[in-house]
Amino acid sequence: MSFRSTILKAWFSQRERAIDRFRRHPLEVQERMLRRLLRRGRRTEFGERYGLGRVHTVGQFQSAVETFDYDTFKPFIERMMEGVRNVTAPGRVELFARSSGTTSDRSKYIPVTRESLWWNHTLGMRDVATVYAANYPATRVFEGKTLTLGGSCVAERGNLVGDLSALLIHETTFWSGWFRAPRTETAIIPDFWQKADAICRECTGERITAFAGVPSWNLALMRRVLEYTGKRHLLEVWPHLEMFAHGGVEFKPYRRSFEELIPSDRMHYMETYNASEGFFALADDPRRDDMLLMLDYGTFYEFRGDDGAVVPLEGVEAGKAYTLLITSNNGLWRYEIGDRVEFTATDPYRIRFAGRTRQYINVFGEELIVDNADRALVGACEATGAVVGEYTVAPCYMSLRERGAHEWIVEFEREPASRERFAEELDRCLRAVNSDYDAKRRTTLERQRVTVVERGRFLDWMRLRGKNKVPRLVNDRRVAEDVLQVKGEK
Template structure:
């Protein structure tokens, strides 16, 4: 065994014991996180405003400190961006993860403290390796490198601002190069095409055994790798590939595409929940499709069900909650915009359920992302299609027409019979959502589907500065912009993607 693997084995063993402790003592772990965060918060402007010095229980905390979303928390972020110290977290914050969202702003700026960088995000990535090694004791993944596709970041005064992935890569220590590819300079190239070309040149000869990142962007990169090498699949390029740690978006729409890129029943897909606001969960059991909620990363969790907000011990299995966090990155009772469903409370495991603002309920149908993903999977399995990306919006009723849902779909592999695909999708939507089924009998027509060319959504994201495609929106702003993008490209002589 090499020196590197000896060090890794010792780390994995020690960290696995710590994970097992919070599995067995979840409430005590969260209580410890709560008290630690209160102590940190007392040294800040936020702590003075909400009198954190005199808060000793969760009940007091919930009574005394209001809840926030990005719009209401933004004034604190702006003060941190100006360089003011100890606004909501001790010291000066110089790292900000910029992410697109559904707020009134084009971009959100999430503070990333040095503590959260190492104790939360970096520890989360190390725990991916810890739990993967525990589940696969004969793995050879750590004898090679993990290919990590990062975003980009820029220096803005004394602040470093950019994608979370780029901040992590930029701030990493030199020895991470033993385990990761490409080089830092390559990983944070701003132009995506140039970055892909550089990665192809640099990494084809590297012993890549795993890769990590957002499925949509990695899919684009891996297609370029095959074009560059002339190979049929990724195992011909990197024979030792065995794992993809993915996160950022729901993986279901991409699963079939990756199976074709990686034709092996032994290849492992490991889901992670690493958002700009924090690293929250990861898959710990290969036999399950949920994730272990990570409780010792400097985050105190609360969960909202309607108007009711409960700490961890108050959640119930099978219920969907909006997640609020108080964290070492300086966020306080902050609703991150995601919903999760608890699948287990011993230990606490969750499944990502969607965005709080990504749903359609114009006609009382209450369609959520999970419904759409499941219906698409069913329609694809019945027609042989593979969907790469999609977005959905309502078509409003008029005096002469009933309402409908309008889908813009990018296929990796188009169905042989589009009409059969549309029918199968409609049937599946009616089966998975009784409210949708009821409205289909009265106010809703069958969905309308627009097909766009391969790579269309990737180009749209790059042009609009987004890192993910909003799946369901309760208005038409996103879909109109998606369709307008195609018209703009055609007018500019770049051809139509529709």
């Protein structure tokens, strides 16, 4: 066993015990997280305004502090970005993760404290390794490096601002070079294609055993690697490749493309839930399709049900979806991050990502959500042999002479033999998974319209608009029209 493996085994053993502890005692661990956060925040401006020094229980906390979204919490963030100390977290916050805005702003700026960097995001990434090693004891993944496709960051008003991935790479350089490729200078190159070419030059000769990140950008990078090397698939470039830790979007639409790029039964795909606001969950059991909610990362969780009531962890029910609120060591308090999660189990607490709160289409009463769309797309692909790389859906409004419809703008990795049959199967699957959609198809909705764009269109759109993911469902036509006109801007 190598020296590096010996060190990692000792760490894994310690963390396995900690993970098992919060599996068995989830409520006690969450109460301890809240008490720690209250102590940490009571002498901040926020703590003094809301009397956190007098708060000792979950009920008192919920009574004393209102809930926030980005628009209502933004004044605190702006003061932190101006350099004011002790606003909602102790001391000066100098790191801000910039993420795509789903509010009135084009971008959101999420504070990242040093504590959250190490005891939330970085610990989460280390736990990915911990859980993976427990599930696959014979793994040799740690004998090589993980290819991490980061974003970019810049100095702004005395702060470091950028993609969370870039902040993590920038701030953890002294140890992560043991395990990660490419070099920091390469990883944070702003232009994606320049970065991809630099990675090809630097990493195709490395022993890469894993990679991590958002599926769409990694798929584009892997294609460039094959173009650069002239190889047929990635195992000819990196024969020891065995793991992809992915997150950010639903993986099912991408899975077949990755399986074609990496034709190996030894390849494992591991889902993570690592948002700009925090690392929240990871897939700890390869036999399941859900994730373990991580309870000891300095985050106190609350959940808003469809009835509007906000409950702590002990109030949730399996089989129900909730809007996620967090109080965290990054300085966010009772903050609604804009995500919905579905609980699949409560012993231990397991979740599935159920989409963004603002990603849906309900123009005609059809109440289409991302989970419906992803499931229908998988069904249509299985029935027709198609592989879809990216897609977005928008409404087509009713007129005096036409019923309403949905327009699916689709980028195929592999075309179906018949686009007409693909559209028929997509419609059939949508009607099977969503009874409201089925009812409207009988009255006000025509079958969806499928608009096919060339490969790379969505990647160009993300690059030009500064996005790292494609909105799947939008309740108006702004994104759809923007995607359709991108080709003329390049």
